[in-house]
Amino acid sequence: xxxxxxxxxxxxxxxxxxxxxxxxxxxxxxxxxxxxxxxxxxxxxxxxxxxxxxxxxxxxxxxxxxxxxxxxxxxxxxxxxxxxxxxxxxxxxxxxxxxxxxxxxxxxxxxxxxxxxxxxxxxxxxxxxxxxxxxxxxxxxxxxxxxxxxxxxxxxxxxxxxxxxxxxxxxxxxxxxxxxxxxxxxxxxxxxxxxxxxxxxxxxxxxxxxxxxxxxxxxxx
Amino acid sequence: xxxxxxxxxxxxxxxxxxxxxxxxxxxxxxxxxxxxxxxxxxxxxxxxxxxxxxxxxxxxxxxxxxxxxxxxxxxxxxxxxxxxxxxxxxxxxxxxxxxxxxxxxxxxxxxxxxxxxxxxxxxxxxxxxxxxxxxxxxxxxxxxxxxxxxxxxxxxxxxxxxxxxxxxxxxxxxxxxxxxxxxxxxxxxxxxxxxxxxxxxxxxxxxxxxxxxxxxxxxxxxxxxxxxx
Numbered sequence: 001x002x003x004x005x006x007x008x009x010x011x012x013x014x015x016x017x018x019x020x021x022x023x024x025x026x027x028x029x030x031x032x033x034x035x036x037x038x039x040x041x042x043x044x045x046x047x048x049x050x051x052x053x054x055x056x057x058x059x060x061x062x063x064x065x066x067x068x069x070x071x072x073x074x075x076x077x078x079x080x081x082x083x084x085x086x087x088x089x090x091x092x093x094x095x096x097x098x099x100x101x102x103x104x105x106x107x108x109x110x111x112x113x114x115x116x117x118x119x120x121x122x123x124x125x126x127x128x129x130x131x132x133x134x135x136x137x138x139x140x141x142x143x144x145x146x147x148x149x150x151x152x153x154x155x156x157x158x159x160x161x162x163x164x165x166x167x168x169x170x171x172x173x174x175x176x177x178x179x180x181x182x183x184x185x186x187x188x189x190x191x192x193x194x195x196x197x198x199x200x201x202x203x204x205x206x207x208x209x210x211x212x213x214x215x216x217x218x219x220x221x
Numbered sequence: 222x223x224x225x226x227x228x229x230x231x232x233x234x235x236x237x238x239x240x241x242x243x244x245x246x247x248x249x250x251x252x253x254x255x256x257x258x259x260x261x262x263x264x265x266x267x268x269x270x271x272x273x274x275x276x277x278x279x280x281x282x283x284x285x286x287x288x289x290x291x292x293x294x295x296x297x298x299x300x301x302x303x304x305x306x307x308x309x310x311x312x313x314x315x316x317x318x319x320x321x322x323x324x325x326x327x328x329x330x331x332x333x334x335x336x337x338x339x340x341x342x343x344x345x346x347x348x349x350x351x352x353x354x355x356x357x358x359x360x361x362x363x364x365x366x367x368x369x370x371x372x373x374x375x376x377x378x379x380x381x382x383x384x385x386x387x388x389x390x391x392x393x394x395x396x397x398x399x400x401x402x403x404x405x406x407x408x409x410x411x412x413x414x415x416x417x418x419x420x421x422x423x424x425x426x427x428x429x430x431x432x433x434x435x436x437x438x439x440x441x442x443x444x445x446x447x448x449x450x
Contacts (some may be wrong), residue, residue, distance in 0.1 A: 045291040046283070062378050065285060069376035071382050072283045074405065076293040077370040080345055114292060139291075187442055190386070190403050194349070 001200045036103040036131035038093060041124070042084035043137040043154075044111030046075040050144040071101050071142050078194040079140055079201060081109055087202050088135070096209035097158060098216060099133060114138065117157070122165040130163040138172070140201070142182070150179040152197065154204040158212055169219060175204030253263060270362035272326035273335035273355065277385070278342035278366035279309065285376035296373065296414070306414040307421060310428055313342050316368060319432050325366050328440035329389065334364060343367060348388060353396055364391045371385030371432070373414070374407070381410040383431040387439040406438035 014114035040122050048062035048071035062069075079087075085107050112124055117138055124134060139155040160169040177200045184193040277347070282296035287293065289302030296303045311319075317338050326334045343355065346371050355365055369386040384407040390398040408431035415424035 044293050046293055047291045065376045065378035069283065069285045069374050069379065070384070070407075072285060072291070072293075072403075073281075073372045073374045074386075076281060076283050076372065077345075077386055080293075080370075083345055083349075086346060111293075184404075187404055187445075190405065192403070194403075 011141045023130055034130060036133065037127055038097070038099060038102045038103050038128040038133045038135060039106045039108060039125050039127065040085055040088060041108045041134070041136050042081040042111050043079075043114075043140050044081075045114045045138070046072050046140045046142075048072050048075070048081070049143040051146065053146055067183070074183060074190070074193075075140055075142060075197065081111060083198060084137055084201065085109070087191060087198050088137075088205060090171075091202060093135070093207065096213075097133075097135070098213050099173070100131065101170055103131075103133070112136065123161055132161040132163075134159045142179075150182065151176050152179055152182070152200045152204065154201060154208070156205060156208045156212075169216065172214050173208055173211055175207035175211075177203045177207070267442040268333075268361055270331070270334040270364075271356070271358050272329075272331055272336050272364045272366070273358070274317075274320050274325060274338045274366045275341075275343050275355070275368060276313050276320055276339070278313060278344075280306075280311050280371050280373055281376070282306065282373045287377055296375070304381075304414050306373065307425070310413070310425055311371060311432060312342070315429070316371070316432065317343075319429060320366075320368070320436065321392040323433050323436040325436055325440060326364070328366075328437060329443050330365070331364055331391075334362065338396065345369065352398075354392055361394045363393070365389070369403070373410075373428075375414075379409075381413060381415075382407045383410055383428060383435060385432070385435045385439070387435075389439070389443050402443055404439070404442055406435045406442065408434045408438070 048068040049061075050068055050071075052060050054062060089105065089107070093099070093105060094101065106125070106127070108125070117136060123132060124136075134157075136157040136159075137154065138157055139153075141153045141155070142150070143153065144150045153174050155172070155174050157170065157172040159167050162168045179196060179200060181196045182193040182200075184190045280296050280297060282293070284303050285289055286302070289300075292300055292303065296306045299305065318341055321336065321338045324336065326332060326336045337356070339356075347355070348367055354363060355367070356363075365388070367388040367390075369388055370384075372384040372386075373381060374384050375381045384405055386403065386405050388403040389401070391400045393399050410427055410431055413424040413428045413431075414419055415421045424450050
C-alpha cells in the first residue's frame with residue numbers, strides 16, 4: 001500500500017505543472033516541514049430524478065424511469081472516476097480549499113464504498129502524514145423539474161485530520177448549477193453535453209469550495 | 222447467490238474462450254492481438270485507405286431499482302442488492318472480435334477502407350482529449366471508430382438494455398477530423414442478465430448480438446441524411 005501511495009504521489013506531481021504547484025500558496029508552509037497531503041476520491045453514486053407535471057411520486061418516477069436510467073448511464077460515462085479527478089485537478093485545489101502551500105495531491109482512482117463514507121471516521125488511506133486532508137466526492141445528482149429546469153448537483157466532503165486519526169474539521173455540502181445541454185436528445189451528438197457535465201461539475205466544486213473557505217474562516221475566528 | 226456466481230463464472234469462461242486450448246479460433250480474434258495483422262484487406266483499396274477501430278474497456282453497469290440504485294458498476298462488482306451478472310461477458314478481446322465481424326467500415330459507407338482493429342481499449346482521457354489521429358498513420362484517407370463505454374443499464378420499469386457510446390471521426394487526408402460524431406445507441410435485452418445458470422449461454426449470445434446490433438445502429442446514425450458534424 002505504501003508503494004501504491006508513493007506511486008500515486010509521484011503521478012500526481014508529474015501531472016501537475018510546476019507552475020501550478022508554485023502558485024498554490026494561500027497559506028505559507030512551515031520551513032523544512034514535510035508537505036501536507038490532500039487525498040482525492042471520486043464518487044461512485046450517480047442519480048437522476050426527473051419530475052413532470054405530477055411533481056414526483058411513484059407514477060412520475062415510472063413515467064421517467066427510462067430517461068432517468070439513461071441519464072445515470074451517461075453521467076457514469078462522462079464523469080467516470082478519472083474524469084472526475086482530472087476535472088478537480090484542472091483547478092487550483094490548494095487555493096480553492098485554502099490549504100497550506102506545497103500540499104501534495106494524491107489521487108485514488110477507485111471510489112470508496114459510498115455506504116462507508118459517513119460511518120468510517122478515520123483516515124481512508126494508510127498515509128501517516130503529519131498534515132493530512134481528504135476530499136471525497138460523495139454524490140452526483142441530476143435533477144429536472146418543471147419549475148426549476150435542469151441542474152447538476154454534487155456533494156463534496158472535506159476532512160482535515162492534522163497529525164492523527166481524529167477529524168479536526170469537516171465540511172460536507174452540495175454545489176449545484178444549471179444545465180442547458182444535458183441530457184442530449186436521442187441520436188444527437190453528445191460532445192457538447194459531455195463537456196457541459198464536466199464544466200458544471202467543476203463549477204459545483206468551486207461553489208462548494210467557496211462555502212468551505214467561509215466555514216473554515218468562521219471556525220478560526 | 223454465491224454458488225450461482227461461481228457457476229456463472231466457470232460457464233462464462235468456457236463460453237468466452239471455447240477454443241482457448243487450440244489458440245484463437247477466428248481470424249478476427251487472432252488479428253485483434255496485433256494491429257498490423259488485424260487488417261482486413263479491402264477489395265479495392267488502391268489509395269491505402271484505413272479505418273481504425275478500438276474496442277471498449279469491458280462492461281459497466283448502472284441500476285435503477287426499488288430499493289437499491291445509483292452505485293455505478295454495482296452489478297459488475299457484485300454489490301448486495303444489485304442484479305448478479307456473469308464476469309466479463311463482453312471483455313475487450315471479445316469486443317475486438319465482434320467489431321471485426323461487424324465490418325463497420327462497410328456499414329459506414331467506407332468499404333474501400335482497410336479495417337484495422339486494435340487490441341487495446343483507449344482511456345476516456347485519450348478519447349475525449351484527442352484532436353489528431355489516434356493511430357500513427359499517414360494514410361491519405363483515414364477514419365476512426367472508437368468504443369468509449371459499454372453499459373448494461375437496468376431500471377425497474379424497462380428492464381435491461383445494452384448502451385454503447387461510439388465516436389466516429391473521418392480525417393480524409395488531414396491531420397484534424399473533417400467530421401466527428403459521437404452518440405449513444407442501445408438495444409433491449411430480454412435474457413441478460415441470466416436469472417438461472419441454464420440461461421447463461423443464451424444470455425451471453427444475446428448481449429453479443431446486442432453489441433453487433435448497436436454497431437449497426439450507430440452506423441445508421443452516422444449515415445443519416447443531413448448529419449454533417
